[in-house]
Amino acid sequence: MKKIKKAMALALATSMALGLAACGNGGAKSDSGKKDGGLIKVGIINNDPNESGYRTANDKDMKEKFTKENGYDASFSYSLKNDEQIAYAKKMIQDEVDYLLLSAADTAGWDSVLQDAKNAGVHVILFDRTIDADPSLYDASIVSDMAKEGETAVNWLKDQGLSEYKIIHIQGAMGSAAQKGRSGALDTQVAADGNWSIVTQQTAEWNAEKAQQIVQSVIDSGESFNVIYAENDDMAKGAVAALDKANISHGVGKDVIVMGYDCNKWALEELLKGNWNYDGQCNPFQASYIVDIIQKIQKGETISEKTIIMDEKGFDAGKITQEDVDKYGI
Amino acid sequence: MSKTSVNTNESFFKKMIHSQIFIPIAALLLLTLFNLIWDPSFFKINIGPDASGNQVLSGYIITILDNASELVILAIGMTLVTAASGGQDISVGAAIAIAGSVILRVLCGSDSRSTELQAPIIVAFIIACVVAMLFGAFNGVLVAYFKIQPMVATLILFTAGRSIAAWINNNELPIVTDVSLSYYGNFIPGIPIPTPVFIAIICVIIIMLVLKFTTLGLYTQSVGINEKSSRLNGLNPELIKLLTFVILGLCVAVAGLIKVGRFSTINYSVIAKDIEMDAILAVALGGNALGGGKFNMMASVLGAYVIQYLTTTLYKLKVSSDALSAYKAIVVILLVVLSAPIVREKLAKLGKKLKKKEA
Incomplete structure (x- = not known):
């Protein structure tokens, strides 16, 4: 319990500090990530790749797209449990990722941590699964219909x-x-x-x-x-x-x-x-859609459609x- | 039996009712009666060619015997573990995933889509046996020497097992194209009865012989009834508990072979899913005390067949998907409550009263 409280306090403190910093800089955060090391920092939270063939392919696709060569500094965390995923998300926000990519285990319980992310200037992109949260809390959601x-x-x-x-x-x-x-x-x-x-x-x-x-x-x-x-x-x-x-x-x-x-x-x-x-x-191949969105945000464009439904074929x-x-x- | 046979009729009946094996037999008869009334064609058995041209038997009864096989084999091991340790192993489903994964790994080598077998099936099976027995021993050591509750100790493997299984094959899904593996899960050409039925029967015969000619049964029961006094009598309770878990490991490997034989491939997340609960249920339906001690192996085996009988009957009745587990639960509650000693005592008393009134 103590540890969790500590972590939460830390997360809150950092998010507040970041929020202030973001205000001070006039929202220049999205550029700074690129300028620093040239790499965009991405935190990816996914379900366990062993869950199914779908998930394995999904994870592989993510790992292939978000590489150093493509200009990303990606960190991956996996869990089938919502609370663990939320803890990972908090840690990633602390680590000052630019983008948080999330395939949530459960639809509920994400409001407060996504609010933290927003305050910290972290862009949130949902993939594969939607959540029950206000759409203003995330930048885009890429799902199957x-x-x-x-x-x-x-x-x-x-x-x-x-x-x-x-x-x-x-x-x-x-x-x-x-x-x-x-x-x-x-x-x-x-x-x-x-x-x-x-x-x-x-x-x-x-x-x-x-x-x-x-x-x-x-x-x-x-x-x-x-x-x-x-x-x-x-x-x-x-x-x-x-x-x-x-x-x-x-x-x-x-x-x-x-x-x-x-x-x-x-x-x-x-x-x-x-x-x-x-x-x-x-379709488990959401990474290319995500890359498109990240590039749009990096260029300062606005995302017109929040929910993107992928093309899916029938053979x-x-x-x-x-x-x-x-x-x-x- | 030594009594004269004057009133055998009544005493035989009484004996039947009071013997442990009565519950699963009664359940089987009940299900049979129900199906006879509902639709007697349930018991029809056909013979005809399958897609590869073998003459094979088909029909509900064959389906039941076939699909119950893994459960029967697991029930054997689970009964021993329950008797000796007074607890259950909930990791058998995950352990089957591991055993199956090992078999496919050995057969396919590093190439998950290889067209020929890299090793004979018997070698793959033996390696799987060793691995499954090691995992069984791991559970056994935690239970016997570290005195952890069996359900908690096996929770570790229950949680980690399927990931381990996936890791063994680098998270790929190997598919064996060679038909000889499918013999273990389907039919051997020329034999019209599914192979799993034979495997299950062989396992049952072996365990009955072991129980008859060795002291395994006696020792596990005495450890389960009173650990301290069995130690005073020169038994080593830890070793016997460990042994039961290793035997369960062996059962897991055999069940794993049948499982991968059925489709010549594996799906780590769903293979043998929830089978641990059915195995425990089989032991309970057999009237065995889940707290350890005395057991009746044949009753557990019949319990396993009852579960499959019930499942197949529910499929036949086309119970809607949402309600399937609920129906199963109702039947199970009835059976388990009826087999509880307290209820049976009360029922016996009630029967006596009725008889007195009649008189």
Whole structure:
């Protein structure tokens, strides 16, 4: 407790001092960072890279973009816990970073520390995840639109022009942003069109094995289906394993359409082979967007759009190329 | 058994009810009865070719037997740990991630997408066994020699395990393309029954033989019942506790082999997720005291099958995703409460009263 109090006091004191200094200099802080060592000081707070393939790719992308060669002095901190992330943020503000890049573990609890950052003249850029805080507390937020991902996929499925859609819907961990967005689009479509029906709708919690059991259960019951809509690649893989066991053909021009999300490299390779039909991207490559924003701020331009939604593709097994696999596979 | 068989009918029934194994058997029968009434096609077993042309069995029963395998194997180790140390190991899920990661690391070498195996599977498996037993021993030492509560001691590996697993493979996701690994998680060509079923049965047979022909069972129970008096009788309680954790480590390695065999790859964050809770539940459903002491291995094994039976039944009923865990919890609460000694005593008394009234 003592330590935390001390750290908080320090953070407050430094932020106040910096705030005063910023006033005195008339807001010349953003330039000084560049002039000093020529490097822009960036503090990056992310979730644990082991969390998922998405996160691993995300972290790798960040590390590749924010290097000394590119003019950045970057420090990285990882945690899946909000309170730890807040402690890292405080420390980075003390260390006088110019930019604080944040993928928050939790949406709540960030107001006071971001206020500190603002007072200290630190620019805050959110990536991947938004937070519940006043937008004035951050400069930009770069996120995926999960609902749009779902719509892209469902529109693709609509274009397939099946006479009847009998769908096995395998959901991610209930309540996660990805699950809500990706389920939402399909639910809307099924409710709107009498030709679309859900054979079963179950959560496999992103887990291949649970997905296999769910699909196995439908096969064992003898019900017919022609679409598997899995909300990530792992679950699509589990579903396919169950199909293979029962000798049900799947993929391009076969009995069952297989859809996944996240664009893992191995999943795109399945697309290339024609074993799956569709894979929706969840773009982990936010670093280039962040670089754009940092450059704009450095030039003194204002950011017109605070929330930037990234381009996300959906890949069709008929059109995918080896190039796509290499470029977009994570 | 030595009594004459005049009133065997009643005494056999009584014995059944009072024996520990009654609860999991009753649960199995109940689930079976429920499924028979709901939809008898639940028990249909088909034979047909899979995608690679093997004739394989399929059907709900096969699915249950297949998917319960890892849990059965873990329940064996967990029962011993529970009996000896009076606590549970909550790190088995993370330890499976480590064991699986080791297997893939050895098979793939440094190239995560290599097309041929860099080592025979048996070598990879043995190395995984050694690693898993070492981690088991780590837990065991903390519990036995440092006297840390098992749940707290294993919390360390529970927290760190999946990161260690990812680190073993440099955070890459290796994929084995060679089919021979998939034999351990699916089917061996020409044999219509899933391999995990055999592996689980072999493990159960081995542990039953060990319990019958060695003093392992007796020693773990006596350590669990009273550590001091077992020391006075010449046992080394620390060593026995450590041994149970090492055996659990071995079970973890076997379960890890099946897990990576199922998909020939691994996902560190979700592989065997929450399996520790199911393993502990299997021990509890078997009517074993979670505070240590006496145990019944067969009851734990049946407990594991009950859990999978329940899961598969719920999938068949298409319980909605949000409610799935809630339904599972309700059934579990019922079973655990019914197996609690106090409740059973009360029920027995109630039964006697009813009988008196009838008379």
